[in-house]
Amino acid sequence: MEWGAVSSEGKEVSTILESGSQRTLSPYVTGTSVLGLKYKDGVIMAADMGGSYGSTLRYKSVERIKPIGKHTLLGASGEISDFQEILRYLDELIIYDHMWDDGNSLGPKEVHNYLNRVMYNRRNKFDPLWNSLVVGGVKNGQKYLGMVGMIGTHYEDNHVATGFGNHLARPIMRAEWREDLTFEEAVKILEKCLLVLLYRDRSAINKFQISKITEEGVTISEPYALKTNWDFSAFQNPTKGAEGSW
Amino acid sequence: MFRNQYDTDVTTWSPAGRLFQVEYAMEAVKQGSAAIGLRSATHIVLATVNKATSELSSHQKKIFKVDDHIGVAIAGLTADGRVLSRYLRNECINHSFVYESPLPISRLVVQLADKAQVCTQRSWKRPYGVGLLVAGLDETGAHLYYNCPSGNYFEFQAFAIGSRSQAAKTYLERRFDNFDKYSREELIKDGLFAIKETLQGEKLTSAICTVAIVGVGETFHIINQQTIEQVIESLDIVEDAQAADAAAESASEEPSAAQEPGAAPMELQ
Numbered sequence: 326m327e328w329g330a331v332s333s334e335g336k337e338v339s340t341i342l343e344s345g346s347q348r349t350l351s352p353y354v355t356g357t358s359v360l361g362l363k364y365k366d367g368v369i370m371a372a373d374m375g376g377s378y379g380s381t382l383r384y385k386s387v388e389r390i391k392p393i394g395k396h397t398l399l400g401a402s403g404e405i406s407d408f409q410e411i412l413r414y415l416d417e418l419i420i421y422d423h424m425w426d427d428g429n430s431l432g433p434k435e436v437h438n439y440l441n442r443v444m445y446n447r448r449n450k451f452d453p454l455w456n457s458l459v460v461g462g463v464k465n466g467q468k469y470l471g472m473v474g475m476i477g478t479h480y481e482d483n484h485v486a487t488g489f490g491n492h493l494a495r496p497i498m499r500a501e502w503r504e505d506l507t508f509e510e511a512v513k514i515l516e517k518c519l520l521v522l523l524y525r526d527r528s529a530i531n532k533f534q535i536s537k538i539t540e541e542g543v544t545i546s547e548p549y550a551l552k553t554n555w556d557f558s559a560f561q562n563p564t565k566g567a568e569g570s571w
Numbered sequence: 572m573f574r575n576q577y578d579t580d581v582t583t584w585s586p587a588g589r590l591f592q593v594e595y596a597m598e599a600v601k602q603g604s605a606a607i608g609l610r611s612a613t614h615i616v617l618a619t620v621n622k623a624t625s626e627l628s629s630h631q632k633k634i635f636k637v638d639d640h641i642g643v644a645i646a647g648l649t650a651d652g653r654v655l656s657r658y659l660r661n662e663c664i665n666h667s668f669v670y671e672s673p674l675p676i677s678r679l680v681v682q683l684a685d686k687a688q689v690c691t692q693r694s695w696k697r698p699y700g701v702g703l704l705v706a707g708l709d710e711t712g713a714h715l716y717y718n719c720p721s722g723n724y725f726e727f728q729a730f731a732i733g734s735r736s737q738a739a740k741t742y743l744e745r746r747f748d749n750f751d752k753y754s755r756e757e758l759i760k761d762g763l764f765a766i767k768e769t770l771q772g773e774k775l776t777s778a779i780c781t782v783a784i785v786g787v788g789e790t791f792h793i794i795n796q797q798t799i800e801q802v803i804e805s806l807d808i809v810e811d812a813q814a815a816d817a818a819a820e821s822a823s824e825e826p827s828a829a830q831e832p833g834a835a836p837m838e839l840q
Contacts, residue, residue: 427678432672442669
């Protein structure tokens with residue numbers, strides 16, 4: 326059988342098979358949350374630019390949101406090298422589609438479903454692509470936003486998030502999302518979520534890119550930082566009430 | 572068609588640069604009963620003549636649904652047609668499974684043509700003896716294609732294949748300029764009229780023909796017999812009045828149209 330051996334702590338230990346193939350059993354360089362929501366003209370996505378190597382913030386200019394063809398944006402959290410592999414698969418797919426030159430093209434729905442098939446099939450081979458992907462786009466006036474996880478779980482919604490974003494950002498999005506948000510309103514909601522994640526997610530860094538996709542095309546913003554406030558009184562003498570802490 | 576010493580193998584060229592086996596396969600298409608297709612900007616109609624071998628047997632199935640948005644009508648070796656329909660259905664369903672969206676017809680016909688081409692270049696295979704009229708939709712609208720045993724495919728506004736198809740083609744040639752603007756009802760009417768032309772005097776009833784339609788917002792389906800019977804009845808009323816003109820026109824047109832190019836039908840016309 327091809328399963329990895331289990332060590333005494335119950336964590337999987339890497340095994341190299343006779344055939345020489347290795348499988349991803351734990352991620353190494355990872356990206357944290359990606360957020361996405363639908364607004365009036367299309368879809369907007371945000372992610373920070375950090376690539377963590379365990380607890381070290383190793384890389385600080387990682388673009389985790391990329392355009393795919395004319396109609397789609399793809400954002401990824403999780404293993405960065407697996408994201409790069411996915412981009413290579415999609416590149417091939419899009420080029421092949423483009424070469425037909427027949428007026429038909431792959432839209433966000435098709436990309437989402439294709440990625441779902443890839444992720445699920447890899448999971449079945451116990452060799453997952455260790456990513457949570459956000460797929461968004463607009464085609465023929467139809468807005469589309471969906472998510473695919475590393476085990477092939479997938480769904481569509483008006484707002485999605487990966488990783489910590491699921492717990493910290495989605496409650497904000499659920500409370501504040503409306504149909505037909507303007508771009509400025511959508512950015513405000515996202516920045517609110519990004520700020521919470523910045524305070525509370527250890528692997529988040531204060532360097533973000535916000536991307537939008539509309540019928541006209543894709544725009545990815547230059548990296549920028551949010552204003553943070555560490556002056557809260559609760560942060561003075563944080564261990565005041567805890568005897569024995571330092 | 573005359574016997575040749577270069578016609579035993581599909582992989583043997585004749586000195587004139589022809590593959591006789593492929594051309595013979597195309598003859599098989601001409602022996603089958605007629606199938607016609609015509610399209611407007613939004614709909615495509617396929618119609619076939621159902622010939623039964625005897626009064627006791629059922630008709631040959633000549634129209635196949637390939638997917639919600641694609642259907643085919645065949646003429647020639649029905650067994651080959653059935654097998655190719657299964658291939659087309661498989662391709663469509665595989666695409667839908669991976670991409671959750673319908674396979675564009677323009678890409679399906681290329682795959683079908685490539686499959687047919689393989690059989691013209693292997694010594695252990697024979698060409699498919701069936702011509703397919705493929706009707707379907709993609710992002711750019713409604714399309715009608717003809718795939719022939721040679722591995723070629725062409726897009727048409729309207730076309731007819733099988734025995735006595737020339738009569739239908741002549742009828743369609745006279746009227747195709749307006750097809751783009753036709754409603755679906757007018758398209759069905761003209762389709763039935765074209766079928767009528769191939770019957771050369773035999774009475775057109777809904778029992779001896781099958782009509783199917785696919786269009787934007789309309790799934791591919793075979794139209795039921797009663798509806799067809801009603802359309803035929805409305806045709807008869809109009810037809811009696813036009814019978815005289817139609818007969819005079821086709822009498823002058825048929826001789827010139829009947830001289831089909833006998834040489835190298837595989838070449839692009």
